[in-house]
Amino acid sequence: MGSSIPRIAVDAMGGDLGPSVVVPGAVQAAREAGLALSLVGREDEVRAELSKLDASGLDVAVVHAPDVAGMDEKPSDILRRKKDSSIHTACRLVKDGAADGVVSAGNSGATVACGMFILGRIPGISRPALASVMPTAKKPMVLIDVGANVDSKPKHLFQFGLMAEVLAQSVLGMAKPRVGLLSIGEEEGKGNTMVKEAYDLLRASKLNFVGNVEGRDVFTGDVDVVVCDGFVGNVALKLSEGLAATMGQVLKRELLRHFWGRMGALLARGALRRFKKVTDYAEYGGAPLLGLTGIVVVCHGASNPKAIKNAVKMAGSFVQGKASEDLARKLAAHGQLAPEPPAAQAS
């Protein structure tokens, strides 16, 4: 971390298409945002992609890592046995001070495991959580956790709310973000056992807790943070991406079906392009993994170069904003990291 230019360790082997997508996206981010890169992966493959690009004037190092974390491999196996994998190596670079942040589109469970055990957690945080910044009808909101954990406990959901509040304050510039708990009815007492207990913890906190929100409230822009278990959040995130893509396809199909639709689409192409931009997950890049003593941004396996670019830029701005230190300080100041359940709650 000697230089003042943030250096991002990019898992060049991550993602469905590996270096051919990751390297161009990362280089573009380095150019646009003035970042230094350590591209981590099989050196020959990474250099082959790099040679196709103009990286002149950029500070791009290639760090050889012969192993790759397969998408189907167990995270704990990669953590313990694949120490020469690109994700393991990238996290060690940050741990050793040779880089300032990690970006990976690879096996996200492995990224969470390596981030958690190589970089370590912020004191008091039980589990890191993936936060996704998502578009709404009004302004972006934060959905947390979108898949770092399954089988979460109420206390974890409570901590996700605290971490996302800080993210919304720091990154989205919201003074007092409205925090909602994702459930299946707005009234208190709706939901499953875990959500009902998390409700009590959140209500007793200093957060601007607005109570339960339903799936349909996520995209209205009336709530700034939506807290949920990582299983539910991951389903919600991928469902949203899938539905947005399907709706885009249906719109295109219907427009192309008849002459007047094609003419209309031609005239309205500016509007259709803006529509696509608002609903394109690639605009949002990656999901920061919150709760670690270091910056880790997780990307979609199907990321295109634009998504990688935006994720690397996000990591760079998090490093510059000292987001991890800021989160640790604010969480410590919060003084509520380990809540006791309110006494004698009737379920």
Add this chain to the structure above:
Amino acid sequence: MGSSIPRIAVDAMGGDLGPSVVVPGAVQAAREAGLALSLVGREDEVRAELSKLDASGLDVAVVHAPDVAGMDEKPSDILRRKKDSSIHTACRLVKDGAADGVVSAGNSGATVACGMFILGRIPGISRPALASVMPTAKKPMVLIDVGANVDSKPKHLFQFGLMAEVLAQSVLGMAKPRVGLLSIGEEEGKGNTMVKEAYDLLRASKLNFVGNVEGRDVFTGDVDVVVCDGFVGNVALKLSEGLAATMGQVLKRELLRHFWGRMGALLARGALRRFKKVTDYAEYGGAPLLGLTGIVVVCHGASNPKAIKNAVKMAGSFVQGKASEDLARKLAAHGQLAPEPPAAQAS
């Protein structure tokens, strides 16, 4: 059930706007599909709405029920203490043979409770489940459970799969529906504890089980049935509705912003109308509550008359197709209602 015309008991007080939405929707369904109606609710309010409509030649009875099940009331309270509520009365009409099916846009928990305890379950079924027929890029698919249960057990998810297979065969005409389990990764072993155990039960069954599917796979049309816990399914359903509505608003906003967009929208209005139709939940009406010895269709609280109409027509076609008897017979023939977990599975 003396007559050959199906008679649907409609909870006229259900839904956010009650009789003013429910009565016109139900009457329209009766006219289009040749159904008889029993409109259940406060007689004066129901008759006031009825008097605004042309119901000539239709067999429409009004059954007085002075109480209303509030949206915030606990289902068990309504079941035990509000026996004069419209939903309780509507279920009793079916139980007593005075009607053939129930449609309600009211408190869905109360509808599930009244359906389960007044009509009763099909032998061997532990819990009824709400099945939602949803649009995809190709053809409709069935998402089950969308909210009848929370904190489901693996065995329940297994039974949801069996019930949805029969629904997809009977209603969507699919010979051997592809059944997927909603999880957060396609590989076996991905998911939370409940999903991993349900995976083993589904894999060992006679279903055409295609394994785990992710949120993004729901709308591609490559799977015909998606099984999940009611909490996850309810979030998914409402999220989809919310996102579809938000995307429609964004599209409209962008089209209206500039002259060429407005001209384009005018030329392409046929295509835009078809787009809206595909993505409009009201086209699909209601969700059948499967696993009961009777037909119950649950509608969205925010249903418009078109959604009510389609739900009542769905109930009518289920009665005519003897869907409950068909389901009970096929489940009995399946011979696998109470599966034993496969021996010695490593988690």
